[in-house]
């Protein structure tokens with residue numbers, strides 16, 4: 001590691017959810033994970049369901065506290081959530097009482113770095129960037145799931161975070177919408193160059209979006225491989241990148257890793273079900 | 282639409298059909314009442330003909346100053362209701378915001394909530410006398426503790442993600458309480474207030490029967506002394522109509538205010 005501080009540093013982070021000693025046993029979720037992320041990088045956390053990706057991402061965002069280790073953003077220790085760490089969740093979090101534009105505008109509400117006129121400008125900019133200009137005045141309950149996620153992304157970007165943390169944002173969408181949004185995210189990324197951590201368990205999604213993939217093991221999550229996608233798939237990234245030789249190669253490689261870890265996850269689940277403390281409940 | 286659909290298990294209906302059926306049910310009910318009274322299946326001394334009740338109401342309004350009783354009851358109900366609401370809403374949200382507040386208050390609130398209000402009336406009269414303050418106290422006791430728990434419960438149901446999004450957009454707890462928690466649960470608050478207002482009408486009649494020299498409850502109780510059954514029923518009918526009307530008005534306002542639902 002070089003002498004200068006990386007943009008984001010995850011340093012020997014471990015996380016155990018303490019049990020209550022009665023019904024819920026303690027769960028060791030993350031085991032000594034370290035990584036550096038450079039400014040502007042698009043990093044993907046890939047791993048089987050339940051391995052601890054969400055937990056790690058939430059820890060980076062300050063929504064969980066690490067049991068050991070620490071996170072540094074811009075050299076500063078992360079102690080809680082704030083505007084520097086923007087989040088997009090899988091669940092629809094756009095506010096139903098607001099219209100599309102009002103939701104996006106809400107992202108600028110607590111900014112003290114810009115005035116009202118500029119906030120309005122920023123909101124409209126992101127409204128257009130996610131392609132929802134024609135739906136500005138629609139209540140979010142009336143638009144599709146894919147559109148709602150675009151609202152959530154725009155709202156987070158409008159807050160101008162230092163890092164964008166996305167937890168399976170397209171996880172609940174159908175395959176076509178998902179691909180469309182992946183493409184749009186690549187476009188947005190070209191324009192914004194926002195440092196991003198994107199969590200998914202979808203191999204193709206990981207490979208097409210990532211500059212770098214961190215492949216996690218079954219729980220407790222450890223990094224089993226770091227895949228430098230950007231070194232293989234060079235140049236402009238878009239949905240057509242899925243047709244390249246390099247993409248196939250990486251996808252197959254990552255898929256094999258995923259299969260192995262998914263099997264281990266399944267075995268782990270079975271063992272836990274048969275464990276004595278689980279039987280009694 | 283097809284009439285048959287109405288008989289299908291968990292079938293659908295149209296709002297038009299619903300209205301027609303509701304009116305039919307009402308007419309059927311009145312008709313049944315007429316029949317029972319007309320043929321004296323029950324003596325008319327106990328069950329007067331429906332139109333006698335309406336005439337009694339008319340006489341009360343024009344000759345017995347009943348309108349004043351109505352205003353007094355309405356004022357008491359709304360006074361106590363508003364007092365309950367402005368206290369219960371912030372306290373309920375506060376209980377859901379900090380574990381320490383919730384854990385300390387919930388057992389007490391839960392206990393008081395189960396105390397039967399009629400049993401508290403004598404005590405409240407000892408404490409507050411028979412003036413207005415004891416009426417307000419009865420209604421407040423009967424609604425505040427219920428409402429505060431309903432509010433706390435709804436506040437807890439605000440999706441955790443909404444609150445977390447608030448933090449990551451840079452909001453402070455106070456801003457999250459106002460901009461997200463309160464706003465997210467507002468439709469539920471209005472619903473709960475509507476229900477609470479209904480309880481207030483139950484308790485006001487009890488309070489006015491026990492100790493009052495004005496109000497709808499008092500009018501009903503005075504009429505009873507002379508076995509003026511039509512007047513008693515007219516009083517009850519008045520409460521029913523006021524209750525139904527306010528309920529419908531609030532429902533309408535709810536639909537207007539929360540078009541996004």
Ligand SMILES: Nc1ncnc2c1ncn2[C@@H]1O[C@H](COP(=O)(O)OP(=O)(O)O)[C@@H](O)[C@H]1O
Nearest residue numbers: 017027029047048049050051052053054055056
């Ligand atoms: N707040 C919590 N309390 C207890 N256990 C939790 C909590 N959050 C997550 N877990 C557990 O931690 C493990 C990892 O969860 P998560 O990080 O959501 O995995 P992933 O996002 O990779 O699917 C799961 O077994 C989950 O049940």
Ligand SMILES: [Mg+2]
Nearest residue numbers: 050053054168
């Ligand atoms: Mg997850």
